[in-house]
Amino acid sequence: MTEHVSTRQLKFYVTAEAPCPYLAGKMEKKVFVHLPYADGAAVNDALSHAGFRRSQNIAYRPSCETCAACVSVRIPVHAYVMNRTDRKVRNRNQDLVRRVVDPIATAEQYDLLKAYLAARHPGGGMNEMSESDFVTMVEDSSVRTHVVEYRLPEAEGERGRLVGFAIIDLLADGLSMVYSAYDPELPNRSLGRFIVLDHLHQSSAVALPYLYLGYWVKGAPTMDYKAQYQPLEGLTLFGWQTLQID
DSSP states (O other), rough: OOOTOOOOOOOOOOOOOOOOSSSSTTEEEEEEEEESSSSSHHHHHHHHHTOEEEEEEEEEEEOOSSSSOEEEEEEGGOOOOOOOHHHEEEHHTTTTEEEOOSSSSOOHHHHHHHHHHHSTTOOOOGGGHHHHHHHHHHHSSSSSSSEEEEEEOOBBBOOOOOEEEEEEEETEEEEEEEEEEEEETTTGGGGHHHHHHHHHHHHHTOOOOEEEEEEETTTTTGGGGGGGGSSEEEEEEEEEEOOOOO
16 A cells, blocks of 8 residues: 555554454454545545545544454446336436535535434434534545435425435445435335435536445344345455355
8 A cells, every 4th residue: 555655654553352343252453544635536545445435534444353244335336237126216316406515514414314213223322423424424534525415396486305325435446335314204215225226326416436335244134234235346365356145
């Protein structure tokens, strides 16, 4: 990575062991590094390609001694072919208004996030997130970050209700989905899947070859869904390879 970051030396740190949030009975450690403000985008590009994820101005990846369940995954955009379910989800959400906005947190986004977390991830650590924490999550970035909002159609001249949003990093070779949330009271829309499909479309539209989804953790309910996107590439000891998932 030094050829990408010739102007400064990065310092990596390792966290203490803590209970794994994905697999019961497991412990986790992470290696992390602070992203520099001067060349954060280039550093984030290199680290993302090496399997790191960004959270605010920190890039991290698992560093567990006895477990390798977390696999960094990405979808090769031009190899992905929508199936029948995908087409139904896309058609079901054709009425939504999509808008790219600056990474500035809003109360409307925060309220949606809290509803999403309460319904989909009850008891998770993010449920304690304050509005100030959310502002930091969205706005504390030294890389190329934007937010995509999804709204219901306008009614009587009023802007439609916010039903989903995604925090996205623009990388040199793709889009990285940092975090997304959606209205849990609209299950028939399959908004989580729609947001992924929409970003596959957006990646293709601007000729970016990959959509980075973060970590796939087999057997973890909140992460295992990523295996449904095929083909799916994972970062292995031999580099990025197509995963053979049963």
